[in-house]
Amino acid sequence: MAEPMLRDRSVLVAEDEYLVAEELEVELAAAGAVVLGPVARVTDALALLDRQPKIDAAILDANLQGEMIFAIADALTERSVPFVFTTGYDRSAIPKRFEHILSYQKPTDASALVSSIQRLIRNS
Amino acid sequence: MINATELLHRQQVLADFGQFVLDNDDLQAILTEGCRLIAAALNADLAKVLEIERERGTALVRAGVGWNAGIVGHARVQLDERSSEAHAIRTGEPLISADIEKEKRFTFPRFMREHGVVALVNVPILLPGREPYGVLQVDLREPRAFGQEDIQFLRTYAMVLGPVIDRMNKARDLAHTTERYRLIVENARDYAIVLTDEQDKITDWLPGAASILGWTAEEILGKPAEILFTPEDQAAGQPEYEVDTARREGKAPNVRWHVRKDGTRVFIDGQTTALRGPDGAVTGFMKIGQDVTARRESEERQQILVGELQHRTRNLIAVVHSLADKTARASKDLPDFKARFADRLRALARVQSLLSRLEDTDRVTFDELLSSELAAMDGFAERVKLDGPRGVRLRSSTVQVLALALHELATNAVKYGALSQPQASLAIAWRFEPKAADGIPWLHIEWREDGVVTSGKTARAIPSRGQGRDLIERALPYQLGAKVYFDLGAGGLLCTISVPVSTSTHEENSNG
Numbered sequence: 001m002a003e004p005m006l007r008d009r010s011v012l013v014a015e016d017e018y019l020v021a022e023e024l025e026v027e028l029a030a031a032g033a034v035v036l037g038p039v040a041r042v043t044d045a046l047a048l049l050d051r052q053p054k055i056d057a058a059i060l061d062a063n064l065q066g067e068m069i070f071a072i073a074d075a076l077t078e079r080s081v082p083f084v085f086t087t088g089y090d091r092s093a094i095p096k097r098f099e100h101i102l103s104y105q106k107p108t109d110a111s112a113l114v115s116s117i118q119r120l121i122r123n124s
Numbered sequence: 125m126i127n128a129t130e131l132l133h134r135q136q137v138l139a140d141f142g143q144f145v146l147d148n149d150d151l152q153a154i155l156t157e158g159c160r161l162i163a164a165a166l167n168a169d170l171a172k173v174l175e176i177e178r179e180r181g182t183a184l185v186r187a188g189v190g191w192n193a194g195i196v197g198h199a200r201v202q203l204d205e206r207s208s209e210a211h212a213i214r215t216g217e218p219l220i221s222a223d224i225e226k227e228k229r230f231t232f233p234r235f236m237r238e239h240g241v242v243a244l245v246n247v248p249i250l251l252p253g254r255e256p257y258g259v260l261q262v263d264l265r266e267p268r269a270f271g272q273e274d275i276q277f278l279r280t281y282a283m284v285l286g287p288v289i290d291r292m293n294k295a296r297d298l299a300h301t302t303e304r305y306r307l308i309v310e311n312a313r314d315y316a317i318v319l320t321d322e323q324d325k326i327t328d329w330l331p332g333a334a335s336i337l338g339w340t341a342e343e344i345l346g347k348p349a350e351i352l353f354t355p356e357d358q359a360a361g362q363p364e365y366e367v368d369t370a371r372r373e374g375k376a377p378n379v380r381w382h383v384r385k386d387g388t389r390v391f392i393d394g395q396t397t398a399l400r401g402p403d404g405a406v407t408g409f410m411k412i413g414q415d416v417t418a419r420r421e422s423e424e425r426q427q428i429l430v431g432e433l434q435h436r437t438r439n440l441i442a443v444v445h446s447l448a449d450k451t452a453r454a455s456k457d458l459p460d461f462k463a464r465f466a467d468r469l470r471a472l473a474r475v476q477s478l479l480s481r482l483e484d485t486d487r488v489t490f491d492e493l494l495s496s497e498l499a500a501m502d503g504f505a506e507r508v509k510l511d512g513p514r515g516v517r518l519r520s521s522t523v524q525v526l527a528l529a530l531h532e533l534a535t536n537a538v539k540y541g542a543l544s545q546p547q548a549s550l551a552i553a554w555r556f557e558p559k560a561a562d563g564i565p566w567l568h569i570e571w572r573e574d575g576v577v578t579s580g581k582t583a584r585a586i587p588s589r590g591q592g593r594d595l596i597e598r599a600l601p602y603q604l605g606a607k608v609y610f611d612l613g614a615g616g617l618l619c620t621i622s623v624p625v626s627t628s629t630h631e632e633n634s635n636g
Contacts, residue, residue, distance in 0.1 A: 016521075016603060017439060017442060017443055017446075017525075017603065018525060018595075018598065018599035018602045018603045019442075019443050019446035019447055019450060019599065020442045020443065020445075020446050021602070022446065022450070022598075023445075023446040023449055023450070038602075040602055040603055041605075063435075065521055066521065088434070088435035088436070088437075088438035088439045088442075089431060089434070089435050090431070090434070093431075105438065106438040106439060106441070106442045107438060107441040107442035107444075107445045108442065
């Protein structure tokens, strides 16, 4: 079996839909990653950021239970942590300052997200 | 040949008529007086003015003296080749018929004969620019040979009439136009119409502007038009930009929020047009706009709703996808998968139909959600004992996962639990706690199965409950912040679920 692509990489998952979060978790774990979270609320995500010195990448649902995730996105940018958005809204719901960030429209393909995260980590 | 006294008299008639015209602005009265004076001056009983009606090919007896009722304003003559009036109009020269009995060229209308007319003279009336208006006609009841002096007198008279008629008609048209203009601007209350000078200071403030924007004319005349713009647009230089664009290109769109006197905002869909003087220089601006606030707001609302719908649909597909994935992992074979998956899809569909019936600020209530789930368990619902208040409102974002959890509980009860054994019972109780220790309202649900006999067979089936149990024990806390207790005791399942519920109506429907 090939070396898991994300061995020992810490990936933050913010997604408020349990079933979707769980699927991502399974997929990331299968690729060898350490899943941080998943979290369903912005406050939980912020708390996790404070606790975790090592974050290699993140998958951020743009809207967590009605709250936009952009504070987390800003914090990750500051820490130079690469991330992608997932969203049920149009691309236009994402502020201009994040226009270089990849944004995956829901429903997303978990394995495609995992490869995207792997590329981001490799290039960072 | 007329004598000097008579000549003087005719000059007096012209002077009197001139005087009358100066003192009157009613064309009908002037024409009638004109007929009266000319008839008197020529010792005739009858005189009239005929006005051409081009579209009908006729001339109408517009005014006259000596005629029976029903002639003036009503009688018409045909302007054909047998008409003396048409002939006079065509040639532009007076035309005398000294005795109509002997007249071979023309035929005469019946009403003329009925009035005993035997001689007449037609004098064309020309408007400025020599445009024919009609004829002045003097009618006599005995044959008369009109002299050159008569003709000259009539011609002078008709030449005075033409400009008088023309002035009256123009004044009438102008008054009509002015009145129409006044009616339009005063009634166009949905349109703000504002004129400004070259510096864009307000010079005209029409009633529509007052009713849409709130200021009276007295309050706003002389003020710069930029005070109608929002502070944001003013700071961005939008008023100047608009005026500059209109100056350069003739007009500029003005489609934006504006500010009313009371500070509220109104969305105007309009245009600024540069007004130019005869030398082409811009003398000011005209701003016309319609209040489309209601339309604008409904469009914005529509856009939000479409966005929400799209979001909800995408999320739903994501959930279906994950559900399929999860169900597949737990299924023995394809028929097993098919049965489980179809069953869960139906539960999802029921929630969607509950949600889609909602108005904006409505919420699905817990009892509605529960009865929709129980109604789907045909035949079993009447065995369930229900106890709890109606009308506990659920946040829309919580409804779907809660429904899936209830569905798992119900499915398991039918397959392995209380509803699979006749002696066993199921009671669902719930209560609403408006203000828990944390200050927010909670809903407490208790699912209690009793009298279930655990045989070896059901015990072996229990591991397969893992999947539904996972949804209850993990998804509810994760997604809703719920507190869950799940215990498969000797007599059956006891499951309690406590969910924070929002009472506010403005909370977001969305998640994800």
